[in-house]
Amino acid sequence: MTEDVLARYRQSIDNIDAALIYMLAERFKITQAVGRYKAENGLPPADPGREERQIERLRNLAGDADLDPEFSEKFLRFVIDEVIRHHQKAREE
Numbered sequence: 001m002t003e004d005v006l007a008r009y010r011q012s013i014d015n016i017d018a019a020l021i022y023m024l025a026e027r028f029k030i031t032q033a034v035g036r037y038k039a040e041n042g043l044p045p046a047d048p049g050r051e052e053r054q055i056e057r058l059r060n061l062a063g064d065a066d067l068d069p070e071f072s073e074k075f076l077r078f079v080i081d082e083v084i085r086h087h088q089k090a091r092e093e
């Protein structure tokens, strides 16, 4: 009985994790196009002003959604840092 409850929770967790992976894959597809565009047009890989606005926006959304804003900032920072690495590679190609 208790195991059924846990199994149902885990099924939902698995669905959410799958959605996160698909959403991240879509985000990286777009940022790859951005990286090519920036490389072709001589734009710098990072845009700190844009990042600041994104972090502020996500921290507010996190607060509304009852998610720790610190966590949302760390998560976005982690993703953006990876994107910047991809942009730098695109510039070297």
Ligand SMILES: O=C(O)C(=O)C[C@]1(C(=O)O)C=C[C@@H](O)C=C1
Pocket (backbone or CB within 6 Å): 031, 034, 035, 045, 046, 047, 048, 050, 051, 054, 079, 080, 083, 084, 087
């Ligand atoms: O919007 C851009 O200019 C991007 O390159 C995308 C992105 C992001 O992943 O959201 C990545 C690097 C920049 O510093 C800012 C934002």
